[in-house]
Amino acid sequence: MWDHLVAEAPRFFTYWNLRFFVLAGLTTVALSFTGCILGGIAGLALGTVRLTRSKPLSPVRVIAILYTEIFRRVPFLVTLMLVFFAFQLSGVELPLFAIGAISVFLIASAFLAEIIRGGMLAVHRNQWDAAETMNFTLIQALRHVVLPQAWRIILPPAFGFFVLFIKDTALASQIGVVELTYAGKVLNNRGFSATLSFGTILVFYFIISYPLTRLGAYLEARLASTRNPRA
Amino acid sequence: MHQLEIRGLKAAYGNLTVLDGITLAVERGEIIGLIGPSGSGKSTLLRALVGLLPPGDGEVVLDGKPVFYRNSGQLRQVRDRLAIVFQQFNLFQNMTVLENVTITPVKIKGRPRAAVEAEAKDLLAKVGLANKLAAYPDELSGGQQQRVAIARALALKPDILLLDEVTASLDPELVSEVLDTIRLLAADGMTMLIVSHEMGFIRELSSRVVFMAGGKVVEIGAPKQIFDAPREVRTREFVSKILRH
Amino acid sequence: MNYTLQFGQVLPYLGYLVGGALLSLQIAFLAFCGGLVIGTGGAAIRVFGPWPLRRLVDVYVGFFVNTPQLVQIYFLYFALPDAGVLLSSYQAVLIGMTLNAGAYLTEIQRAGFLSRRQTEMEAAEVLGFSRWQQIRHVILPHIARVLFPPLANQYILMTLGTSMAAVFGVEELTGRAFNINAQTFRSIEIFSLTAVLYVAITFAATIILALLGRFAFRVKMRIV
Numbered sequence: 001m002w003d004h005l006v007a008e009a010p011r012f013f014t015y016w017n018l019r020f021f022v023l024a025g026l027t028t029v030a031l032s033f034t035g036c037i038l039g040g041i042a043g044l045a046l047g048t049v050r051l052t053r054s055k056p057l058s059p060v061r062v063i064a065i066l067y068t069e070i071f072r073r074v075p076f077l078v079t080l081m082l083v084f085f086a087f088q089l090s091g092v093e094l095p096l097f098a099i100g101a102i103s104v105f106l107i108a109s110a111f112l113a114e115i116i117r118g119g120m121l122a123v124h125r126n127q128w129d130a131a132e133t134m135n136f137t138l139i140q141a142l143r144h145v146v147l148p149q150a151w152r153i154i155l156p157p158a159f160g161f162f163v164l165f166i167k168d169t170a171l172a173s174q175i176g177v178v179e180l181t182y183a184g185k186v187l188n189n190r191g192f193s194a195t196l197s198f199g200t201i202l203v204f205y206f207i208i209s210y211p212l213t214r215l216g217a218y219l220e221a222r223l224a225s226t227r228n229p230r231a
Numbered sequence: 232m233h234q235l236e237i238r239g240l241k242a243a244y245g246n247l248t249v250l251d252g253i254t255l256a257v258e259r260g261e262i263i264g265l266i267g268p269s270g271s272g273k274s275t276l277l278r279a280l281v282g283l284l285p286p287g288d289g290e291v292v293l294d295g296k297p298v299f300y301r302n303s304g305q306l307r308q309v310r311d312r313l314a315i316v317f318q319q320f321n322l323f324q325n326m327t328v329l330e331n332v333t334i335t336p337v338k339i340k341g342r343p344r345a346a347v348e349a350e351a352k353d354l355l356a357k358v359g360l361a362n363k364l365a366a367y368p369d370e371l372s373g374g375q376q377q378r379v380a381i382a383r384a385l386a387l388k389p390d391i392l393l394l395d396e397v398t399a400s401l402d403p404e405l406v407s408e409v410l411d412t413i414r415l416l417a418a419d420g421m422t423m424l425i426v427s428h429e430m431g432f433i434r435e436l437s438s439r440v441v442f443m444a445g446g447k448v449v450e451i452g453a454p455k456q457i458f459d460a461p462r463e464v465r466t467r468e469f470v471s472k473i474l475r476h
Numbered sequence: 477m478n479y480t481l482q483f484g485q486v487l488p489y490l491g492y493l494v495g496g497a498l499l500s501l502q503i504a505f506l507a508f509c510g511g512l513v514i515g516t517g518g519a520a521i522r523v524f525g526p527w528p529l530r531r532l533v534d535v536y537v538g539f540f541v542n543t544p545q546l547v548q549i550y551f552l553y554f555a556l557p558d559a560g561v562l563l564s565s566y567q568a569v570l571i572g573m574t575l576n577a578g579a580y581l582t583e584i585q586r587a588g589f590l591s592r593r594q595t596e597m598e599a600a601e602v603l604g605f606s607r608w609q610q611i612r613h614v615i616l617p618h619i620a621r622v623l624f625p626p627l628a629n630q631y632i633l634m635t636l637g638t639s640m641a642a643v644f645g646v647e648e649l650t651g652r653a654f655n656i657n658a659q660t661f662r663s664i665e666i667f668s669l670t671a672v673l674y675v676a677i678t679f680a681a682t683i684i685l686a687l688l689g690r691f692a693f694r695v696k697m698r699i700v
Contacts, residue, residue: 001559054303073678074671075639077650082671085663126320133281134335134387135310144334148325170544174643181547194554202543202551209542 005195012196017187024183025204031097031169031179035104036112036162042105043112050117052138064113071110076168079103084175100172100179104165111161119154120146156220163212167205180204232295234259234422235280235391240289242279249275251446252289257391257424262417264437264454265426268469272446273426277393280424281315282306294390314389319400321380322368328355329364332383347386354382358412374405378412391422398429430473434458442466486665489656496652497673500638501681503648507570507638508631511577518582523589533582540579546640548572553644565644573637580630588623617693624695628685632678639674649673 049057049064071079080103087094123146131141173181184201188194235257242250250272257263265273278284280291286300291309298309322331332351336342355361358378368376377397384392394413398406410432416423417436427433433440433454440457442450442465450463458474461467518533525533540548549572552563563571592615600610642650653670657663689695 004558070671070675073636073675075636075650075674077639077642078653078667078671078674081653081657082664082667085667089664124320126317127323129278129283130317130321130323133283133310133313133315135307135339136335140339144338145323145325167542167544170546171640171643173546181544181550184547184550188554193558194551195558198547198551198555202539202547205543205547206539210538213542 001195004193008193008196012187012192012200020186021180021183021200021204024178024180025208027097027177028166028169028179028205029208031100031104031172031177032162032165034101036108036158036165038101038105039108040112040116040158042109043114043116046109046113047117047120048138048142050113051120051142068110068113071107072114074107076103076107077171077174079106080171080175096172096175096177099175100169100177103172104169108161108165112158115157115161116150116154119150122153123149152223156216156223159216159219160213163209163216166209166212170205233257233292234261234294236290236292237276237280238290238292240276240279240291241287242275242284243287244284249284249446250279250287250289253443253446253448255441255448255451257422260420260422261438262423262425262436264433264440265424265443266428266430266433266440266457266469267443267449270445271443273443274395275446276443277315277395277424277426280393281310281313311387312390313393314384314387314391315393315395316377316380316384316397318396319373319376322376322383324368327365327367328360328371328379331368331379332386335383336386351382351386354385355379357415358382359408372405373401374408377401377409381409381412381416385416385421391424392416394423394425394427396426396428398427428473430458442469444469481665482662483665483669485660486656486662486669489652489666490669492656493649493652493669493673496647496649497677499646500635500641500648500650501677503566503570503573503638503641503646504631504635507573507577508634510570510574511581511634512627514574514578515581515585518578519585519589522582522586537579537582540576541583545572545576545637546643548576549640549644565641565646569638569641569644569646573634576637577630577634581627584626584630585623587626588619591622592619621693621695624689624693625697628682628689628697631685632681635678635681636674 046064046068049060050068052061080100083103083106084099087099120142127145127149128141131145136144169179170181172179173185176182178186180201184197188197233256235255237253237255240250240253241248253272253276255263265276267273275284279286282300291298291300293309293312299305300309322328323334326334329348329351332355333344333347336347336350337344352361352364355364358381360375360378360382363371363375363379368379371379380397381392381394397413398409401409406429410429413423413425413432414436425433425437435454437454439451440454441448442457442461442463444465450457450461450466452462456462457466458470461470518537521529521533549568552572553565553568556563556568596614596618597610600614605613638648639650641648642654645651647655649670653666657666660666686697689697
């Protein structure tokens, strides 16, 4: 077996193949990144909605709660299929990357909504009360008082989620997005051994994930130590 | 006409009744000292007055007009007229001292920044912190933070100031600077409702003292009467325990 | 859009899908148990073991935690045959998920082991507890309580993780959804129903685990 691999290697590790892998790797990161950034914005909106207390807004609150509870409990593959077929059957033409990104967005927004809400609620009760008794609206309180303090608590787990999801993007290969896993399959189909094909992309995933995980740990340490919440 | 009248006010957290029919009338310029054991409802009363508690039965009448706390417009108005200072974590940790004092008048009420800043600097000088305008709350001592909190409340130009155990979290040596600040305000004729455990201070400053227990008003009277010759048994028990040392 | 939702065509398959859900739960359970054994050993080595073994566990954990479970299973299923090891799709999924779980559970249990409190142990020692009694009555209950929420959470995540077995043709819940889709082409209805089933089984699992935690371990856990 080793002899085969050693013989194969020069044909496998060509400039073009490696370039293909690198581009696929960038697609992988871009998928998670796009979905998470947009998901973060939506998550902020969802978290904010859940903080409102007025009666007329209760149906919106219920929808927000249902959304976050549901999309945190559906596997990514199933969400992917739903989005894929929804677009296919509606006749709207969308690039596969966009479909993948939308799927990431749906799940990321649910998870990030919880992370953001947790961070906001971690700000001391009296800060909320002081803003409220000085007639801040909810948005004003979030903007001037709560979020400037909460972001330090939110960023580490939010970044961690982004890094985690990079691995989940592997499933986007199932709808044909040219990310790392798909690249591995392509090369395997072209005749290269599965060992080299999938082994290499495992290494690529590691190269992407490990440094980012270390960066996340560093961020967490830095943000925890500077507990002076300057805006 | 009383400045503030509370009639039979009730409030509850779920099944737990925390205010059980509070009746109290406050005149302009009066200083009401609220004392009583923990859980008697003193802080809860202040919080209810600024609408931090869902209202129950009873009435609150401000300058002759009843306040309907469920109406958001009236709630905003009552919060314009009443300012509260909490025991701790008043100041917005992400803003400087000056920003803390000016943010509400400028960003929420829309007053011009220059005028507000000038007033703020005066107020901060009055409480003795003119040299700390650019400091952040975590750079200040607890006593300094509370003094800024009081200045911030005053910047709102309230009709009535509510002070909720503002020295209870402070190290003993920092308590007097805050009490001195409150004495200054009393001299200016600000109507105040003060919840405190500093009995000597309450006795010296209050026009009337209210003793609360179990969510009810047990006795109201002049400080001399409440501390030296209380009428009710429970008042007597409480006073004798706290004046022991 | 000329597609009308017709749930009627799909509802008859509900029983078939529920059968798939049971298989999903079974795979998750088996992988979790296997992972727990690996995790306990790995955590013990990481905390108490000699330096070379610790590095080995680090490499194992680092590799499995930083790469996608899907690709790990691809490797097991497609690449191992090159070395002469032929696994069925079920076996590849189970082994892949077990190894993957083992890595995460090593980390979780390592945190649990490290949470043992020196003062508790000293107090027990002073009271005359033998080493074994200390472990049994003081340390283990404490660690069990600390570990229960993250372990329960990991189990829920793994239940959702079984979904990728469909890629290899395993007929768990998602796999069966693919089958029905190929027959009826009512994609939206099928996958919506599948989604509902996943939400249902994870809620059920969360509630059962929360109850288990409350009564067996006196751990309070949120359900929603």
